[in-house]
Amino acid sequence: MVPWPRRAAPSSLPGPGSPEAWARRATASQTEPGLLRLDVPPEQGESATVNWQDYESEGVQAIAGSATAEELDAARVQYLGRKGDLAQALRGVRDRESGMLLNGVRSRLEAAIAERREAIEREELETLYADRSFDVTLPGEEFRRGRLHLLTQIKREIEDIFLGMGYEVYEGDEVTDTWHNFDALTTDHGHPSRSPSDTFYFSDDVLLRTHTSPDQIRLMESRQPPIYAISPGRVYRRDTPDATHSPTFLQVESLVVDRGITLADLKGAVLHFFRQLFGPEREVRMRTSYFPFTEPSVEFDVTCFLCNSEGCPVCKYSGWIEMGGAGWVDPEVFRNVGYDPEVWAGFAFGLGIERIAMLRHGLPDLRLFWDNDLRVLSQF
Ligand code: PHE
Numbered sequence: 001m002v003p004w005p006r007r008a009a010p011s012s013l014p015g016p017g018s019p020e021a022w023a024r025r026a027t028a029s030q031t032e033p034g035l036l037r038l039d040v041p042p043e044q045g046e047s048a049t050v051n052w053q054d055y056e057s058e059g060v061q062a063i064a065g066s067a068t069a070e071e072l073d074a075a076r077v078q079y080l081g082r083k084g085d086l087a088q089a090l091r092g093v094r095d096r097e098s099g100m101l102l103n104g105v106r107s108r109l110e111a112a113i114a115e116r117r118e119a120i121e122r123e124e125l126e127t128l129y130a131d132r133s134f135d136v137t138l139p140g141e142e143f144r145r146g147r148l149h150l151l152t153q154i155k156r157e158i159e160d161i162f163l164g165m166g167y168e169v170y171e172g173d174e175v176t177d178t179w180h181n182f183d184a185l186t187t188d189h190g191h192p193s194r195s196p197s198d199t200f201y202f203s204d205d206v207l208l209r210t211h212t213s214p215d216q217i218r219l220m221e222s223r224q225p226p227i228y229a230i231s232p233g234r235v236y237r238r239d240t241p242d243a244t245h246s247p248t249f250l251q252v253e254s255l256v257v258d259r260g261i262t263l264a265d266l267k268g269a270v271l272h273f274f275r276q277l278f279g280p281e282r283e284v285r286m287r288t289s290y291f292p293f294t295e296p297s298v299e300f301d302v303t304c305f306l307c308n309s310e311g312c313p314v315c316k317y318s319g320w321i322e323m324g325g326a327g328w329v330d331p332e333v334f335r336n337v338g339y340d341p342e343v344w345a346g347f348a349f350g351l352g353i354e355r356i357a358m359l360r361h362g363l364p365d366l367r368l369f370w371d372n373d374l375r376v377l378s379q380f
Helices: 019-027 052-064 069-080 085-092 096-131 150-164 214-222 263-278 331-336 353-361
Strands: 035-038 048-051 175-177 206-208 227-236 248-258 284-291 294-303 320-329 345-352
Touching: 048 052, 052 069, 052 096, 069 085, 069 096, 085 096, 150 227, 150 248, 150 263, 150 353, 214 227, 214 248, 214 331, 248 263, 248 353, 263 284, 263 294, 263 320, 263 345, 284 320, 294 345, 320 331, 320 353, 345 353
Parallel strands: none
Antiparallel strands: 035 048, 175 206, 227 248, 248 345, 284 294, 294 320, 320 345
């Protein structure tokens, strides 16, 4: 059998590391079964042997005698630890016989420890139960469940509807530049939205986006058509908060670019979207309008889902609710991103997420979303 070196493990407990144990081993016969020779002596330079049967039974005794988890752990470190005799010996094993012998000792000691650990845990619990008395019928502590903010719920609902139509969901940047927010969208220098009194500027050409339309440009700059995408996100305007204005709110942009796209495709997409969102009876109408980056431009309304177009305060007795802006992508915008307007056509639209939430739930004031009053928010 192959000899292995041993390092003395300092220990205050009587055991294989103690002087008595070493004395015992040093006199044991080398032919005894379970006895292996150790080449390097513990302290004095004499050779020593370990009787693994003794080792095991000492270990088992120490384990059985441990009254607490700490004592058990000390026994484990001593008999199975990295610096213990067994681990050292296993490291030097070169033949099958010693390997089987030592592994047998190890697994029996491990089993003894697992068994003792379980017993100690059980004893500890039993003492705990005996010491204290519980009334198991007392009500537990209430666990307050969180929820998604109403606007996040609606944003996800919108994303789901468009994902169902095969659109991708794109996320643009809230901090953008004048190229993406204005110039590429052919918004000329005189346009009121470019004024610092309407828009938050970081510098002459870096700003917080005033709408999600710069995402149209980023989408087109980043790939070639066809594009079927929506881009929901936060936008910023220098408005004083009141019931219908907030310096920050959420929009969803939609952009489609493909061959042969017409305004009928726009109407079909918007109609499908509102029927999913507000019910299958909804109708959509378009009124001409103006946006710098669409030509022609429209604003679209949906039939009132609260009164079914009978007339109510929400639709101001008109039967229609204004929902957003849209249009056919201006060829100049395509040229700005390097698309050939002779080949590609597309539509875009944008709508406000807060508005959808307010209409759907009859909320009178935009500020309710940001006040963080749980009495309000926990209703949704
Ligand atoms: N970006 C426009 C706004 O914020 C809405 C819009 C988007 C209009 C897309 C047309 C096309 O008012």
